[in-house]
Amino acid sequence: xxxxxxxxxxxxxxxxxxxxxxxxxxxxxxxxxxxxxxxxxxxxxxxxxxxxxxxxxxxxxxxxxxxxxxxxxxxxxxxxxxxxxxxxxxxxxxxxxxxxxxxxxxxxxxxxxxxxxxxxxxxxxxxxxxxxxxxxxxxxxx
Numbered sequence: 047x048x049x050x051x052x053x054x055x056x057x058x059x060x061x062x063x064x065x066x067x068x069x070x071x072x073x074x075x076x077x078x079x080x081x082x083x084x085x086x087x088x089x090x091x092x093x094x095x096x097x098x099x100x101x102x103x104x105x106x107x108x109x110x111x112x113x114x115x116x117x118x119x120x121x122x123x124x125x126x127x128x129x130x131x132x133x134x135x136x137x138x139x140x141x142x143x144x145x146x147x148x149x150x151x152x153x154x155x156x157x158x159x160x161x162x163x164x165x166x167x168x169x170x171x172x173x174x175x176x177x178x179x180x181x182x183x184x185x186x187x188x
Contacts, residue, residue, distance in 0.1 A: 066090025
């Protein structure tokens with residue numbers, strides 16, 4: 047019989063208030079492991095901006111092994127506050143850094159969610175930027 051612990055995955059979901067609220071909703075409905083055969087850990091920080099993401103991840107790593115899967119939901123709070131080209135460059139740099147530090151970790155980046163109301167700048171312009179196909183993961187080397 048195969049040892050099931052060999053298939054056991056450690057999944058981290060890291061990001062802004064969407065993640066914090068997602069964990070609360072998962073706890074109420076399907077459980078925090080989302081029905082997966084994995085240990086899912088949630089790290090949500092309301093108002094998280096991209097520049098604080100890496101320090102937040104490294105702080106969360108203290109005393110823990112790197113996850114097998116890292117799902118990141120971050121960047122929405124930056125739109126309207128940071129020029130999109132700068133945000134893309136920062137995301138690309140930081141994702142490459144995470145990939146180098148944790149080569150065995152699968153890194154997933156969610157799309158930036160549409161909002162009813164953006165706190166800063168022109169809402170139409172921000173939403174257009176959000177939809178533009180500039181996803182930083184496309185720039186990572188295979």
